[in-house]
Amino acid sequence: MKRRTVLLTNDDGIGAEGIYSLFRAFEEDGNFDVKVVAPERESSAVGHAITVFRPISVRDDYQDGSFFGFAVDGTPADCVKLAVGALLKERPDILISGINRGGNLGENVIYSGTVSAATEGTVCGVSSVAISVDDLKNPNYEYASLLAVKIASKILSIGGLPKGTLLNINVPGIDRERIKGIKITVQSDIGFKDNFVRRQDPRGRDYYWMDGDFLERNIGNDSDYKAVKSGYVSVTPIHYDMTDYKSLDYLKSWDIEKLI
Amino acid sequence: MKRRTVLLTNDDGIGAEGIYSLFRAFEEDGNFDVKVVAPERESSAVGHAITVFRPISVRDDYQDGSFFGFAVDGTPADCVKLAVGALLKERPDILISGINRGGNLGENVIYSGTVSAATEGTVCGVSSVAISVDDLKNPNYEYASLLAVKIASKILSIGGLPKGTLLNINVPGIDRERIKGIKITVQSDIGFKDNFVRRQDPRGRDYYWMDGDFLERNIGNDSDYKAVKSGYVSVTPIHYDMTDYKSLDYLKSWDIEKLI
Numbered sequence: 259m260k261r262r263t264v265l266l267t268n269d270d271g272i273g274a275e276g277i278y279s280l281f282r283a284f285e286e287d288g289n290f291d292v293k294v295v296a297p298e299r300e301s302s303a304v305g306h307a308i309t310v311f312r313p314i315s316v317r318d319d320y321q322d323g324s325f326f327g328f329a330v331d332g333t334p335a336d337c338v339k340l341a342v343g344a345l346l347k348e349r350p351d352i353l354i355s356g357i358n359r360g361g362n363l364g365e366n367v368i369y370s371g372t373v374s375a376a377t378e379g380t381v382c383g384v385s386s387v388a389i390s391v392d393d394l395k396n397p398n399y400e401y402a403s404l405l406a407v408k409i410a411s412k413i414l415s416i417g418g419l420p421k422g423t424l425l426n427i428n429v430p431g432i433d434r435e436r437i438k439g440i441k442i443t444v445q446s447d448i449g450f451k452d453n454f455v456r457r458q459d460p461r462g463r464d465y466y467w468m469d470g471d472f473l474e475r476n477i478g479n480d481s482d483y484k485a486v487k488s489g490y491v492s493v494t495p496i497h498y499d500m501t502d503y504k505s506l507d508y509l510k511s512w513d514i515e516k517l518i
Numbered sequence: 519m520k521r522r523t524v525l526l527t528n529d530d531g532i533g534a535e536g537i538y539s540l541f542r543a544f545e546e547d548g549n550f551d552v553k554v555v556a557p558e559r560e561s562s563a564v565g566h567a568i569t570v571f572r573p574i575s576v577r578d579d580y581q582d583g584s585f586f587g588f589a590v591d592g593t594p595a596d597c598v599k600l601a602v603g604a605l606l607k608e609r610p611d612i613l614i615s616g617i618n619r620g621g622n623l624g625e626n627v628i629y630s631g632t633v634s635a636a637t638e639g640t641v642c643g644v645s646s647v648a649i650s651v652d653d654l655k656n657p658n659y660e661y662a663s664l665l666a667v668k669i670a671s672k673i674l675s676i677g678g679l680p681k682g683t684l685l686n687i688n689v690p691g692i693d694r695e696r697i698k699g700i701k702i703t704v705q706s707d708i709g710f711k712d713n714f715v716r717r718q719d720p721r722g723r724d725y726y727w728m729d730g731d732f733l734e735r736n737i738g739n740d741s742d743y744k745a746v747k748s749g750y751v752s753v754t755p756i757h758y759d760m761t762d763y764k765s766l767d768y769l770k771s772w773d774i775e776k777l778i
Binding site: 300302303304305306307308309310311313314315316317335336339340342343344365367368369374377381405408409412416420422423425426437439440441442444445449452453454456457459463464465466467468491493494495496497498499500501502503505506508509510512514515517518 | 604756
């Protein structure tokens with residue numbers, strides 16, 4: 259197989275264990291040129307932010323004494339735009355974002371920097387995958403990294419993902435031998451119940467800490483959340499066309515033209 | 519009609535002209551209790567970022583000598599979470615985000631703080647609308663504000679938007695009398711061609727400025743971009759279920775289970 263270029267990025271930051279595990283797995287596979295362009299610092303929950311009002315600095319990052327990749331003072335989406343538009347000599351054949359510490363399931367997808375990097379890859383015309391391990395405390399990245407290599411190889415062998423489609427993959431936080439299989443899923447309606455803790459600073463001004471609990475709503479059997487919590491790897495095809503096609507006809511029935 | 523509570527927010531910041539114009543229009547209508555919770559500073563292109571690793575401060579904002587609303591040291595999505603979860607005594611009946619200076623069309627929707635605030639309203643179970651004027655230089659907010667009041671009244675009169683659906687409204691940047699009508703549209707494929715300008719700081723380190731030009735791809739006749747550029751108000755129903763349903767069957771044909 260012709261060597262292909264894989265671009266790795268994440269939102270946990272270039273020093274995170276998850277992206278290093280991905281790097282090693284792609285290097286060891288031997289069929290890839292591996293490029294890393296990732297945020298200098300942790301950028302979780304940044305959503306699809308991009309940096310347009312200030313310049314973005316970039317530095318070379320070294321790990322184990324050799325060049326590892328580019329550390330970017332920006333968001334995950336910035337990293338992908340910069341990689342494709344300025345830092346890499348050639349357009350990558352595939353992009354893998356992760357491995358995220360913690361699942362990106364249900365409505366959490368809209369806040370996720372990991373998913374946003376893969377979305378930006380798709381916007382840039384690169385087949386892209388976001389991958390997360392559903393374990394915040396002691397995630398095992400090894401199996402997820404090997405799976406990322408297999409999925410990347412599969413995507414490349416069939417000529418790429420459909421235009422505009424990316425994959426959001428979540429691996430359960432359990433031992434490899436307990437994982438039951440892989441399921442194609444839809445984004446669930448799982449969300450958060452926000453709690454705000456109000457405090458006062460020493461000068462008497464209010465400030466708030468955001469906190470939250472999982473809120474289990476309708477968890478369909480075909481959903482990402484159900485799959486992962488039942489011991490399956492979840493693979494959800496997602497896209498950035500946010501049009502709610504099923505509401506178009508309903509909206510047309512409003513006679514909205516008359517509101518002008 | 520029973521008085522209803524409207525929550526106003528934006529991404530241009532609480533001092534922006536667009537939100538003030540909205541405020542006046544809802545006040546003058548007389549049927550609404552108007553609440554404002556908006557970012558202290560401009561927060562364009564922040565996407566759906568939320569603030570989870572530091573506290574969020576809130577201050578009272580005064581305009582024309584009287585209380586205007588809450589200014590939040592956070593993102594548009596933070597503002598909505600805080601408003602619904604902590605600052606307002608009652609859940610708002612409807613949320614209007616805007617009026618944004620500049621259109622939110624096509625793939626720009628995924629970067630938009632204005633749309634993300636309305637998305638967060640929907641996540642919180644509040645019928646929500648994002649509204650923008652497609653004119654960066656000299657936007658006329660007056661007609662867009664009156665339209666926002668009409669749309670809000672219509673939504674409330676029919677008992678709210680469908681669960682999970684929000685409206686992304688773009689008003690052309692032309693005189694009121696030249697606006698031809700209102701069209702229900704889909705999100706177009708219009709995007710940006712990123713350009714990066716590389717410079718060096720006085721110590722010889724590279725930094726980049728992000729710039730870009732509009733990239734017209736397939737602009738369907740039923741799209742947001744086409745409607746606005748042809749002189750129509752565009753109303754696009756959007757949702758935050760990013761599942762690409764049309765790719766589910768294709769993905770199942772991969773025998774992806776065998777990759778485990």
